[in-house]
Amino acid sequence: MSRAQAGDREALRLLLGRHSDALYSRVILPRAGDTTVAEDVLKETMVTAIEKLSTFRWQGRSIYFWLRQIAVNKVIDHHRATGRSGKLAQAIAGEPEPAILPTRETLPEAALIAEEERRINAERIGATLEQINPRYRRAIELRLIEELPREECAKRLEVTVGTFDVLLFRAVRAFRRAFGERDVEE
């Protein structure tokens, strides 16, 4: 860390490499939803981190939390800049930070962070799913969370595959609306 702060490029590359996967897959993509946008946000996060690295002060826990905050702010900026309703940006801004006790950077801490991020993501999705029609919720759970084939999903809901496709289409549209996105045309 101190080597990276002193401008050692290799140390900086290692530091960013160590945390970029977690930032992309657990923090940025679940909040951005688009891989191209998520990659841009990750790059902007790293640019800001490099520019402000000298201001980082060790406070007894991983630098991941500092990087994570930058990433979350960048996602919020993206949603605001692209005209999404403020509700989504506010929802993300109001999320809790992973509740991990301060420790040294160790593997057990990384595992705890991953577990906590999964919990936060699941909570965010779960809270939104609670707001939509139970049949739509079930369609999303079967297809996008359990990742079952369409035929199996249709069988479990006792509908045809064509009906299931419509259910999932309506379900994701309802989810999106409940999640604070722009309204889509009916």
Place this chain on the structure above:
Amino acid sequence: MKDDNSRQWDEQEEPAPTEEELREAQAFASKVDLLLADDDVGPPDELTAAARMIRASVHEERLGEQRRDELIEQAMRRTLAQPLQAPRGRTRRLAPVLALAASLVLVLAAALLVWRGGPAGRHAEVPRQMISRGSDDLMGRPFEDRAGASGRLDLVYADRLSGYRQVLLARGTP
């Protein structure tokens, strides 16, 4: 594909889909197939993004080592290259002239300060009794038996206090 199972829709809560909605739903289903297979879903649209948000919240979608390294390299190049860039164009040509001008201004300012009798000259105008004496005049060289820090400090403090009272009571006049 026409959805002929109209009995599966409760018209009160969920109207049966139109032909257009069926087509859209089928196209979306194909995109979801690609999404779940980690394939390219084509140009991003908001419904697919929402589906990916849901899926990415429970299923970690990795960036890939090569792409990750590319992004790190791009970020580093963008930030670390900037301070190393040499000044360009007119700024570059004028740089020596600007440095010389700045030096001349500093020299002139220093000369003016000396000529006008700067801090050293003004020091002489302060009344003598308002200038603290050196402690050597008071106690001489610190011999071993008188070199205790506490005793010397007490002595200097008492002397300064005495001088201060004198100045204060005399209102700074001789």
